[in-house]
Each structure stands twice: as structure tokens, then as C-alpha cells.
Amino acid sequence: MPQSPDQRGPSVRQVPEGDTCLRLVGPDCGYVAYENPKIIVGTVCYEGDRILLCRRAIEPQKGLWTLPAGFLELRETVTEGAKREAFEEARAEIDIEALLAVYSIPRVGHVQLIFRARLMSPNVTPGPESEEVALFAWDDIPWHALAFPSVHWALRHHREVLQETRAGAFAPRTNPPGEFGNY
Amino acid sequence: MPQSPDQRGPSVRQVPEGDTCLRLVGPDCGYVAYENPKIIVGTVCYEGDRILLCRRAIEPQKGLWTLPAGFLELRETVTEGAKREAFEEARAEIDIEALLAVYSIPRVGHVQLIFRARLMSPNVTPGPESEEVALFAWDDIPWHALAFPSVHWALRHHREVLQETRAGAFAPRTNPPGEFGNY
Numbered sequence: 001m002p003q004s005p006d007q008r009g010p011s012v013r014q015v016p017e018g019d020t021c022l023r024l025v026g027p028d029c030g031y032v033a034y035e036n037p038k039i040i041v042g043t044v045c046y047e048g049d050r051i052l053l054c055r056r057a058i059e060p061q062k063g064l065w066t067l068p069a070g071f072l073e074l075r076e077t078v079t080e081g082a083k084r085e086a087f088e089e090a091r092a093e094i095d096i097e098a099l100l101a102v103y104s105i106p107r108v109g110h111v112q113l114i115f116r117a118r119l120m121s122p123n124v125t126p127g128p129e130s131e132e133v134a135l136f137a138w139d140d141i142p143w144h145a146l147a148f149p150s151v152h153w154a155l156r157h158h159r160e161v162l163q164e165t166r167a168g169a170f171a172p173r174t175n176p177p178g179e180f181g182n183y
Numbered sequence: 184m185p186q187s188p189d190q191r192g193p194s195v196r197q198v199p200e201g202d203t204c205l206r207l208v209g210p211d212c213g214y215v216a217y218e219n220p221k222i223i224v225g226t227v228c229y230e231g232d233r234i235l236l237c238r239r240a241i242e243p244q245k246g247l248w249t250l251p252a253g254f255l256e257l258r259e260t261v262t263e264g265a266k267r268e269a270f271e272e273a274r275a276e277i278d279i280e281a282l283l284a285v286y287s288i289p290r291v292g293h294v295q296l297i298f299r300a301r302l303m304s305p306n307v308t309p310g311p312e313s314e315e316v317a318l319f320a321w322d323d324i325p326w327h328a329l330a331f332p333s334v335h336w337a338l339r340h341h342r343e344v345l346q347e348t349r350a351g352a353f354a355p356r357t358n359p360p361g362e363f364g365n366y
Contacts, residue, residue: 029212036221037255039294072220077287078294102282102296104260111222111261113285113294 040112041081042069044158045094047119050135051155053142054089057131061147067154068092069112070129082115090133093120101157103150114154116161223295224264225252227341228277230302233318234338236325237272240314244330250337251275252295265298273316276303284340286333297337299344 012025044067045052053065068089072081079096086092094117103112124133136142138159146152195208227250228235236248251272255264262279269275277300286295307316319325321342329335 026209026212029209035257036219037257038219039222072294074218074220074292075289077289078285079287080289099282099285102261102285104262106258106260106263109257111255111296 035109037106037109037111039072039078039081040069040110041072041078041085041115042067042112042154043082043086043094043096043115043117044100044154045086045090045092045117045119046158047122047135050122050137051141051158052086052090052092052119052124052133052135054126054130055132055134056129056147057126058129063131064145064147065142066147066151067114069114072113078113079115082113082117086117088127089130090124091127092124092133094118095120100161101154103153105150112150114150114157116158218292220289220292220294222255222261222264223252223293224255224261224268224298225250225295225337226265226269226277226279226298226300227283227337228269228273228275228300228302229341230305230318233305233320234324234341235269235273235275235302235307235316235318237309237313238315238317239312239330240309241312246314247328247330248325249330249334250297252297255296261296262298265296265300269300271310272313273307274310275307275316277301278303283344284337286336288333295333297333297340299341 014025043052052068054068055065056062068086070081070085070088072078073084076084082096083094086094096115096117098116099113100116101112101114103114104110105112119135122135124135126133141155143152146155197208226235235251237251238248239245251269253264253268253271255261256267259267265279266277269277279298279300281299282296283299284295284297286297287293288295302318305318307318309316324338326335329338
């Protein structure tokens with residue numbers, strides 16, 4: 001029997017043999033789709049006191065500003081992925097300095113690894129997923145047009161560790177307690 | 184036509200419309216299996232100068248010693264996942280203190296987030312995936328019977344940061360450069 005498109009792929013929730021969790025199983029092919037959390041890698045890229053932001057050319061949150069970030073691909077390390085995203089979204093060449101933060105967004109099954117990186121050159125230009133890219137001083141950041149809560153978190157955490165790193169090391173941040181609980 | 188079991192699920196490599204990478208697509212159902220890296224969460228759990236290790240009851244590396252760790256599930260944060268694994272594998276109740284390390288294992292598509300955690304009680308006992316669990320002083324660690332290179336890395340990094348944390352903060356570790364390159 002031909003399938004309509006919306007019935008394609010794993011669509012039946014059941015506990016596979018030998019497993020303990022509900023998984024999506026294909027009704028025809030028997031394939032078990034293990035739904036794992038996805039890793040997003042991104043950077044707070046800075047040059048002096050200015051920070052790189054990208055205005056999204058794609059949904060979700062098209063037209064709003066974000067950090068260069070995206071899904072880690074197979075066969076790359078987390079820093080390779082973060083560098084690739086900075087280049088794809090802003091043609092930015094960067095030097096990754098340290099892990100800034102790890103944010104869990106369990107509602108959507110995402111874990112974000114955000115690095116602090118130095119821009120090697122202020123010559124940034126939009127890649128295909130950005131409408132516009134720019135370097136902002138702290139007071140000029142478009143706070144009311146940021147795409148995601150985690151962009152707020154990462155910018156604030158970046159600023160915090162600027163202080164601490166005078167001592168040479170800092171602990172990476174995680175989700176702010178109780179804040180943006182409806183992410 | 185009935186399928187043989189080894190033909191089930193996404194098995195054809197092609198570039199889906201609007202995508203740029205080869206993905207596995209189901210020949211019959213058209214489902215695209217995006218292969219994302221998986222997140223492993225684990226802990227170096229310590230009590231005084233002793234560290235918790237678990238002897239694996241399952242493959243791979245059955246019979247060798249490892250840290251409590253496993254795949255992050257959907258709908259849990261990274262620290263919730265790390266706590267769950269410590270309980271599943273060693274019935275250990277722990278207090279997570281800080282992110283110790285982020286290791287990328289691109290050959291197998293894994294990213295490990297390893298936390299440093301304090302054991303709330305020395306009463307640990309094997310869960311179903313462990314043959315044996317025990318607390319080891321540094322010199323008693325079964326160095327030649329550890330399951331994975333990353334167990335070596337994490338133990339060594341744990342010891343390193345014991346020094347640094349006297350200063351109150353430390354930067355989490357990543358893969359040791361050039362070491363265990365054949366992981």
C-alpha cells in the first residue's frame with residue numbers, strides 16, 4: 001500500500017526488545033530511531049571590546065541576532081565544529097580560547113557548547129544563513145532583538161569571565177538557575 | 184516484497200533535497216536518518232583521595248574498569264544525565280561540583296562531558312551494567328585494566344585540577360594534544 005508522506009519513517013512509539021525506553025519505530029521497515037540530544041557548537045567571538053553577532057536569514061527567529069552556532073556534524077571535534085560555524089555564518093576566522101559555557105535545553109533536546117574566541121580579523125561578511133553580520137560594543141548590542149535566551153546567557157557569561165580570567169582560569173557556565181525557565 | 188532484516192531502515196546514502204551532506208535514507212519509507220554525534224555524560228566521583236570505578240558487565244570492554252558514564256537521554260540536562268548514570272552503574276549518590284573535561288571522539292561520533300563530583304556516601308554497589316564497583320586510591324587504580332583512553336585522560340585531569348582549584352576555578356580540559364591519536 002503506498003504511504004502518504006506524513007506516514008513516512010519511524011512513527012510508532014514502542015519499547016524495542018531489550019530496551020527500557022519508548023522509541024520511535026518504523027511501522028513498515030522496523031527501523032528504531034533512537035532520538036538522542038543534539039549538540040550545538042557556537043562562539044562568542046570578540047575583537048577588543050566588540051562582539052560578533054549575525055542576523056538570521058533563516059527560520060526560526062529570522063531577522064533576529066544570534067551568535068555563530070549550529071549543529072555539530074559527525075567526524076569533527078567540538079572546536080572544529082565551532083570554527084566551521086563561525087566561517088559559514090560570518091566568514092570569520094577565529095582563534096578559540098576556552099570553553100565558555102555548557103547549556104542544556106532539554107525541552108528541545110539540545111546541548112550547547114559555547115566557546116570564547118578571538119576574531120583574527122574584523123573583516124566579517126554574511127554567509128548564506130545570515131542577512132547581516134556586525135561587531136557590537138556592549139552598549140550597542142541589540143538586546144531586544146536577540147534570537148534566543150541562550151544568546152543573552154552567553155553574552156552575559158562572556159562579560160563575567162572577562163573579569164575572572166585576569167586570574168588565569170575560569171569555570172565554564174551552565175544554565176542560569178531559574179531564569180528563562182520556559183525556554 | 185518482504186524485506187530481509189538486514190535491509191531494514193535507512194540504508195541508502197544520498198543527499199536529501201535542500202541538504203548538502205550525504206545522509207542515510209530509507210529505500211522504502213523515504214525517512215532521512217540524520218546521523219548526529221552523541222553525547223556521553225560521566226563523572227569522576229571522589230571521596231577523600233579515593234575515586235569510584237566500575238568494572239563493565241557489558242561489551243565493549245567487558246571486564247575492564249571505567250568511570251560511570253553513558254548516553255545522555257532526551258529531556259534531561261547534562262548534569263541530570265551524569266547523576267542518573269552514576270546511580271545506574273554504581274548506585275552512587277553524588278554532588279556534581281564542576282565540569283572537568285570535554286572530549287571529542289570524532290571517529291565514533293561521540294562528545295564526552297565529564298564532571299567532577301563528590302560521593303555523598305561510600306556505599307556503592309553494582310548496577311546491572313557493572314560486575315563490580317570500588318573506590319581506589321590513586322596508586323591502586325588498575326591502570327592496565329582501564330576500558331578506554333578517555334578514562335585515563337579524565338583521571339589525570341581530575342588530579343591536575345585538584346591543584347588548580349586551590350585558586351578557586353579551573354578551565355575544563357579537552358583531548359590531550361597528540362595523545363591516544365588512534366582512539
